[in-house]
Amino acid sequence: MEELSALWGGFIVVLNPFNLALMIVGILLGVVIGVLPGLGGANGVAILLPLTFSMPPTSAIIMLSCIYWGALFGGAITSILFNIPGEPWSVATTFDGHPMAQQGKADEALTAAFTSSFVGALVAVIVITFLAPVVAKFALKFGPAELFAVQFLTFASFIGMGKGSPFKTLASMTLGFALASVGLDTVTGQLRMTFGTAELLTGFKFLTAVIGLFGIGEILASMETGLSFAGTHARLRLNAVIETWKKLPAYWATSIRSCIIGCWMGITPGGATPASFMSYGIAKRFSKNGERFGKGELEGVVAPETAAHAAGTSALLPMLTLGIPGSPTAAVLLGGLLIWGLQPGPLLFVEQKDFVWGLIASMYLGNLAGLVIVLTCVPLFAAILRIPFSIVAPAILVICAVGAYTVNNAMFDVWMMVMFGIVGYVFNKLGYPLPPLVLALVLGDMAESSFRQSMLLSQGSLTIFWSNELVGGIMTLGALLLSWPVIAWVLDKFREAKPA
Amino acid sequence: MELHRLRTLGSTLPGIALGVAAALAAFTSPSAAQGWQPTRPVTFVIPAGTGGGADQMARFIQGIVTKHNLMNQPMVVVNKAGGAGLEGFLDMKGTPRDPHKLVITLSNLFTTPLATGTPFSWKDLTPVAMLALDQFVFWVNAESPYKSAQDYINAIKSGADHQYKMGGTGAKQEDQIITAAIERLTGGKKMTYVPFAGGGAVAVQLVGKHVDSTVNNPIEAVAQWKAGALRPLCIFDSKRSTYTAKVTETMAWSDIPTCKESGVDIEYQMLRGIFMAGGATPDQVAYYVGLFTRVMETPDWRQFMEQGAFNQTVMTGPQYRQWIESADKLHYDLMKEANFLAN
Amino acid sequence: MSHNKDGGGEKRLVSTRTMEIAVALILLLVAGIVIADSLRLGVRWREIEGPGAGYFPFYIGVLLAISSVVVLIRAAFDKSGTATNFVSKPAFRQVLAVLVPLIVYVAALSVIGIYIASAVYIALFMWYFGGYSPLKGAAIGAAISLSLFLMFEIWFLVPLPKGPVEEFFGF
Structure with missing residues (x-):
């Protein structure tokens, strides 16, 4: 139990009033950053990084990582209340979280989101504490082919989600892929579909699209039905946290699945956003309540939030042990480590014991502190919905515009946001599902380049995707999931055909 | 032979960094006090994503400037990585004569416009200083x-x-x-x-x-x-x-032996340099030269240089401009040879 | 855009069927653009680069074209959509009442800066939809703009679009 004593040492380093104060400041800042779309955890950490140079490295990393936890928590708030994902990984939280808010159960959804986030993070930290060296070796096994397999699996687990016309689903998804391919092609360095315009060079940004499709689209739709958000007149329940906690243990299976998905995706490095989608898709498929997903099911909030937070936390592991960041925020923290004179890499755990275990201890404490802080604020957040629509709506539109602008510091993105808002409004009314479009937009680039990198490595042979147990296993699992609707249909027919 | 030309890049570089830096400090420090000063936050554009070499260096510089209080205005770092950095360069090109904007460059200053055929060249910017050359x-x-x-x-x-x-x-x-x-x-x-x-x-x-x-x-x-x-x-x-x-x-x-020693006669180094938007006045350039000179005098910078084994070649003024010109030509030739030019 | 040809009633603006057809046609157009540009980039295997830059988008374009054609044909032959209403006139007026000012607001951003534009936009929205007095609207608009300004420009040092007023105060 060498780890336990090292961890104990870490707690001793962390537990002093100065560090605890930094922790709380960090969480609060992080929540603000998480709430504002466009201003991501990476921005916050990057901007505040210089301020931390006057502190000892351990205190600095505690504050910065707490901003990160705060941002992970905060992303869920606007997703649930206003259908605007504050961070990319909270898109999947809108699917059931926002319908819950519309039914007047915003407090329940928020409690579930925060609690599952905490559970996901806790499991990931435990993995980091005890399995760091093993897990780091596992991450090394992931070449382009393996990464493509993971992306394929994410898709396979998510596809066939919507009811409606399969062709509309396909159209929506391929539109997402087409938009994702605009800009500079990373493999050949050629410009695609930019038609000589400077604005299209950078392609369509995921967050811009999401703010428009979900946020603006939602406001346009609610203008039609009248000047209010549904669910505004929910009673303010002070015991919502306790009430929700009583319901959560029933979803233990989904929790465990989501933790595994999250940790795995954070380490490989697949990222928190795909993890949240994959977890949602798999939960929908295997849950007893799968049919009701998308209409305000508590389990549909638990699954993506658990996975996103588990992935976000475990993404720090490859950053520490391999020097490859699993998320943009981790990338900025990596820069910070260098400035404090710490060289991330395989030897960090050996050479900088105090620092590493201090960081790990702060992950436990930071998440706990974060949970307490955000849970106490649940009634406050839920009360935001009671502000009159004619004040909240323009404020949201302004914040959306700010968010779209800060994604890339470009006016073009604000225009794109408006356009995506119209698309979201029209698509919603015609029954084109939006989630496949969004997923294709976030995964399209990555999946395409992993695929082409694999093709380069194998010189055009598809056998690379079944060249070892790992990649072959993931691909086969993906193929099974993909054909699941067909299999289920055949099984159903078979049962029907049999005379009872 | 192209390899020969590859080598000329290295050989034109006087590798005496400290002397140049000291000379610059003597030249600029007094004038910086009276000359132009920034009147609003200075935006530092990184034409690359977070976590890369250029990003690390820019954020490190921001850290040093803040830690040692080297500027009377805050320095704001912005990543504009789209289109292999073109986004950042076109942004600089779009705001000529703005003295509150800097950009850190890597080789994509030369390669990206050539590979994509986008109308941008380093001549749209004002060279300030070469901070170092990154090794390969x-x-x-x-x-x-x-x-x-x-x-x-x-x-x-x-x-x-x-x-x-x-x-x-x-x-x-x-x-x-x-x-x-x-x-x-x-x-x-x-x-x-x-x-x-x-x-x-x-x-x-x-x-x-x-x-x-x-x-x-x-x-x-x-x-x-x-x-x-x-x-x-x-x-x-x-x-x-x-x-x-x-x-x-x-x-x-x-x-580590040089590649030439091991019979692989290739040399290549990458610019880590600073540019302002086009049309900056000598006063403004002098201010930033002074600023970066002070950055490079800090112990933090020296440690960073050693960690990344940078070639500490520092250049400013006409010498820097000349270097860029020859590097630009070199990249054109190399990319032409390798058939990487946009049609 | 006028999609009135199928709409019979006074209150109806455009039928679902017309909208279905219009959207499918737009998607088909997008697919056409994608396919055309992919062909220009090359869809085959290349010596050094592997699958060409247009390989992936080409098939995506083809799939998009197929699915939009199917949607188009279904909408064209299924008359039931004619009877249903995509959006009624009063509802559409409400949507436009948000959308048009939003577009004006975004256009104004780059001219007068985001802070002034936002304050004005919020004030007008509150006055028009909520029936608040212009003074109250202006107060809340200014308060939100000011907090955004403090948060982004001062605290997080993220520069947002600014206009002559901010310029005047030296930002």
């Missing part, structure tokens, strides 16, 4: 049998075409240019160049044996080297590194 090192996995660059080249020669895989950052940029140069020494055998998104990822792909070799910058691969996962074969410079402190048990940066 030829790396293989430590478990591979190749002890020297020559071993590896011989293996490529006797192997099948496309058998050996080179991992690198981006397409038609510095890493692929070096790969193209190496391919001229392999008796007609091609390597397979596999582009990845960032330098850190490339190093890890090599550790995981998904590729056979890389030409990572030192700072991107040093951690893996220290941990015994990677082996440096040679450094693409005219002379060995000047950093003699041991990085691993047995080796310092200075123990």
Whole structure:
């Protein structure tokens, strides 16, 4: 139990009033950053990084990582209340979280989101504490082919989600892929579909699209039905946290699945956003309540939030042990480590014991502190919905515009946001599902380049995707999931055909 | 022969950094006090994503400026990575004569406009200072049998075409240019160049044996080297590194032979320089030269340089401009040779 | 855009069927653009680069074209959509009442800066939809703009679009 004593040492380093104060400041800042779309955890950490140079490295990393936890928590708030994902990984939280808010159960959804986030993070930290060296070796096994397999699996687990016309689903998804391919092609360095315009060079940004499709689209739709958000007149329940906690243990299976998905995706490095989608898709498929997903099911909030937070936390592991960041925020923290004179890499755990275990201890404490802080604020957040629509709506539109602008510091993105808002409004009314479009937009680039990198490595042979147990296993699992609707249909027919 | 021209880049560079820096300090410090001063926050544009070499350096500079209080206004760092950095460059081009904007460059200043045919050139900017030259090192996995660059080249020669895989950052940029140069020494055998998104990822792909070799910058691969996962074969410079402190048990940066020594006659280094928007006044340029001189005097900077084994060549004024001109020409020729130019 | 040809009733603006057809046609157009540009980039295997830059988008374009054609044909032959209403006139007026000012607001951003534009936009929205007095609207608009300004420009040092007023105060 060498780890336990090292961890104990870490707690001793962390537990002093100065560090605890930094922790709380960090969480609060992080929540603000998480709430504002466009201003991501990476921005916050990057901007505040210089301020931390006057502190000892351990205190600095505690504050910065707490901003990160705060941002992970905060992303869920606007997703649930206003259908605007504050961070990319909270898109999947809108699917059931926002319908819950519309039914007047915003407090329940928020409690579930925060609690599952905490559970996901806790499991990931435990993995980091005890399995760091093993897990780091596992991450090394992931070449382009393996990464493509993971992306394929994410898709396979998510596809066939919507009811409606399969062709509309396909159209929506391929539109997402087409938009994702605009800009500079990373493999050949050629410009695609930019038609000589400077604005299209950078392609369509995921967050811009999401703010428009979900946020603006939602406001346009609610203008039609009248000047209010549904669910505004929910009673303010002070015991919502306790009430929700009583319901959560029933979803233990989904929790465990989501933790595994999250940790795995954070380490490989697949990222928190795909993890949240994959977890949602798999939960929908295997849950007893799968049919009701998308209409305000508590389990549909638990699954993506658990996975996103588990992935976000475990993404720090490859950053520490391999020097490859699993998320943009981790990338900025990596820069910070260098400035404090710490060289991330395989030897960090050996050479900088105090620092590493201090960081790990702060992950436990930071998440706990974060949970307490955000849970106490649940009634406050839920009360935001009671502000009159004619004040909240323009404020949201302004914040959306700010968010779209800060994604890339470009006016073009604000225009794109408006356009995506119209698309979201029209698509919603015609029954084109939006989630496949969004997923294709976030995964399209990555999946395409992993695929082409694999093709380069194998010189055009598809056998690379079944060249070892790992990649072959993931691909086969993906193929099974993909054909699941067909299999289920055949099984159903078979049962029907049999005379009872 | 192109290789010869590759070499001229290195040989025109006087590597005496400290002397130049000291001279600059003497020249600029008094004038900076009376001359132009920024009147609002200075935006520092990074034409690359978070976590890469340029990003690390820019954020490090921001850190030093803040920590040592070197500027009366805050410095704001903005990543504009889209289109292999074109986004950042076009943004600079779009705001000429704005003295509150800086951009840090890497080789994509030259390569991206050439590869995409976008109307942008370094002449749209005002050169301020060269901070350092980033080295390239030829790396293989430590478990591979190749002890020297020559071993590896011989293996490529006797192997099948496309058998050996080179991992690198981006397409038609510095890493692929070096790969193209190496391919001229392999008796007609091609390597397979596999582009990845960032330098850190490339190093890890090599550790995981998904590729056979890389030409990572030192700072991107040093951690893996220290941990015994990677082996440096040679450094693409005219002379060995000047950093003699041991990085691993047995080796310092200075123990890595030059590629020329190992029979692979290729040199390539990457600009880490600062530019302002086009049409900046001499006063404004002088202010920033003074600022960066003070940045480079800090102990933090020296430590950073050593960690990344940078070639500490500092240039300003006409000398810097001349260097850029020759580097631009060099990249044009190299890319033409490798058939990387946009039609 | 006028999609009135199928709409019979006074209150109806455009039928679902017309909208279905219009959207499918737009998607088909997008697919056409994608396919055309992919062909220009090359869809085949290349010596050094592997699958060409247009390889992936080409098949995506083809799939998009197929699915939009199916949607188009279904909408064209299924008359039931004619009877249902995509959006009624009063509802559409409400939507436009938000959308048009939003577009004006975004256009104004780059001219007068985001802070002034936002304050004005919020004030007008509150006055028009909520029936608040212009003074109250202006107060809340200014308060939100000011907090955004403090948060982004001062605290997080993220520069947002600014106009002559901010310029005057030296930002």
